[in-house]
Amino acid sequence: MRGMRATTNLKKTGIYIVCIFLAVLSIFPFWVMFMNATRSTFEIQQSSIGLIPSKFLMSNWQILQGKTFDPIVGFINSMLISTGATLAAVYFSSLTAYALVAYSWKLRQPFFTFIMAVMMIPTQVSGIGFYQFMYSIGWTNSLWPLIIPATATPAMVFFMRQYLMASLSLDIVDSARIDGSREFNTFNRIIIPIMKPAMATQAIFTFVFHWNRLFEPLILLTDGKKYTMPIMVSLLRGDIYKTEYGAVYLGLSMTVLPLFIVYFALSKHIIAGVALGALKE
Amino acid sequence: MRKNNISYAKYGYLFSIPFVLVFLIFNLYPTIYTIIIGFTDLRGLGRTTFKFLEEPFQNYISILNNRTFIGSLKTTFIIWIFNFIPQVLLALLLTAWFTNRRLKVKAQGVFKVLIYMPNIITAATIAILFNSLTGYPKGPVNDLLMKLGILDAPSNFHLQSGTARGVVSFIQFWMWYGHSMIILIAGVLGINPTLFEAAEVDGATPTQIFFKITLPRLKTILLYVLVTGLIGGIQMFDIPRLFLWGGPDNATLTSSVFIYNQAFAGSYLYNRASAASMIVFIIILVLSGIMFYSMRDRAELKLKKFEKNRLKEEKRMGAVR
Incomplete structure (x- = not known):
């Protein structure tokens, strides 16, 4: 009996490790994106993963504003x-x-x-x-x-x-x-x-x-x-932004932010809705 | 009485008019128009007049002989398989864990919310985000892989067809496995709980319960996931179009991107693009037909067998009692 509980606990630990890994996998790209939106191109070239914000948000915004991305x-x-x-x-x-x-x-x-x-x-x-x-x-x-x-x-x-x-x-x-x-x-x-x-x-x-x-x-x-938001986003893939890493990350962040707010405010309903949609027969 | 049965029927028609009208004008007519364009000489920006070709299937023949198109079908298939198989397997594994009545995994709500999240983010944004993340020689993915000791030197993911396709498959997988998981979990929660209780009383292990009860009962939902995944996967456009514009060397040029390029990006070959979309449509129809019938028949057979066994079981139980 004790042996069984030990294996169950081991299995549970394994499950939690996998789930936490998957959760991190969901967040990590967006985290890097939000952080890099506040970092200068030079900083990003030095080390492309920044886990804490820097102070170049405004200058990235200035760069974005001068271009076609609106x-x-x-x-x-x-x-x-x-x-x-x-x-x-x-x-x-x-x-x-x-x-x-x-x-x-x-x-x-x-x-x-x-x-x-x-x-x-x-x-x-x-x-x-x-x-x-x-x-x-x-x-x-x-x-x-x-x-x-x-x-x-x-x-x-x-x-x-x-x-x-x-x-x-x-x-x-x-x-x-x-x-x-x-x-x-x-x-x-x-x-x-x-x-x-x-x-x-x-x-x-x-x-x-x-x-x-x-x-x-x-x-x-x-x-x-x-232009709609996704078309605006596709402009960030253009040549004029090739060297403006910080500005590209900022542009991407601005398109993700409204969706994040909506999603985390309504996540319960959204998850329930997906489940309901499948059971419509 | 007369009033109730006769005069209200017209409202059924009346209330359906907006739907039917819009469907006919904006959906059915464009579909038929697309089919027609496939048999004409309509090409060139701004042209709206056309005449039918003397050899009606000429566009189809030249599309089927177009190496880029055939290549794009292969590419679509490869990217789809490498996204879809891991997607369904991981979704099934997570479903098994989250619905396991003995393990009682905690914080499921948080995990579900985070795992599903990428699905609602604009695909265009995600494509460009991953383009930046997989940059060369400095990029977050390269940096991470080198820090973990998996890579010795930065790798240019965008220049090798294998890695480029791999990244597209991964993005699709990453965006959709949470969706499949939530649908499958809903399917499991819809199964009559007494089945699980009975199996537990009989001493079945969680693995046995999953393969002998959960999976067979999930067939319909699994079919839904397969067919919608197939239709969505074959049409994938946003990610391959924006991640590397179909490159390198057409390695991520899916059939939808091919059709878009034929019609709207420079060459304006509307007729060929129409023929290509019809071919893709026929492929989707045939594949979903195959899936539908093979899965449905087997599911029904299994269900019948299962019911029979259950009846036998019940009789036996009754006799014992």
Whole structure:
């Protein structure tokens, strides 16, 4: 018995060592990035791993400001796109899911099967056609083609439908009808509050997804004033920053910082949301 | 009564209109348009008019004879395998540890939060961060490996195809194993706990429980992880595009980066790029189809066998009682 407990303890120690190693592996690159953002290029060339901050944050910022990388413009554009796309996706997915759950109509089942099928189609398949279409209607360098398509997010309709099936009693809808509430009003006033927990989880992921997206903005946006954060970041890979190590690390840090704040504030919900997403069947 | 059954159906259609309209215009139409462009002569910046080729599959033929494209498929596959196999294995190992009822690993919440974290950070940022981290001759990774005595002299990771691919695989692995782990843990928590209790009472070891109960019951979730991992992995774009722009010598040029380069980076060969994306799409379809059927059938068979055994077991138990 004692021998068994000893091996269990040994095993547990091993597990903790591996887990701590993996946790450090997650943090270390970002730690080096944040620290190097405050160090001068000379310091970084002397020793590229600094574990404590230095005092060159302002001078790195000066270098960044003089170049094409403009985090403020990127931040505003990404904010507009992500907020717009998230609102559109969450609201209209909920509406579509409500249509699938609350009403019995002839094409309900075929429509649901269709949504399940298109969920699997990878987005990049339509990339060339999407670009040509947007180009021909003059919508390149516009934020709209990055917002409006979010209205049709099949995976979220699927998720919202599962949620509604589990949490909505149609009696509520019926009693609203007796009270004279019109259908669209019932959805906005009664159904939306019921769906709030699901909407919040989905909103976080949609927002992060659109914030991080690179492919579509990269092919559509050529005007520097419309660049999103990921495109701004990609500029840091350019030749003008080749020798400005500290400034590059600072630019990267500025794009990571908002995500860090959101993540650590909402991490519990995010982890729970990932788990929930997988169990949607 | 009449009111309830008949007049409300129209709201089902009405409320679906925004979704359907946007889907048709911004999703289905561009997809069909992409397919069509693949059979035309559409190339050159700013051109929108085209005519169909006399030999319809000409673009497909020239793409399939393009060595760079075939190479990019191989590259995608190599990078994917070296990211995905370790990713799933580590995720399974961590799942086994975190759901082990005897070990009761503490601080799981903190570990989960930290391990999942890289997944939400912008891939573009991570690609450039790792480009800086793996710099030569001075770079954090080189410095670290030399301090630990693994390297004698700094190595130029960006110039050797093996290390360049290795870094891309590692980034993908590092960004996604936490995601796979959380999904698998959720799958395990969804398994009926009485199964584990019964196995424990019967004196099964944690290893036996993991391989005989947990893993078979996880088949559906594992399939989900495999298929989404496959679709995402084959489309990988941000990391290989920004880490080394596909280099050195096309060693990290994945098929998505190839398609992007064909269409948008200088040559504007929209028709060839469309043909290439259709080929990639067909590959994704075939591979996920294979995965789906091989996994699903076996899972169902196993489940049936398992149920049968359980029934037998129950009968035996009943007899003993």
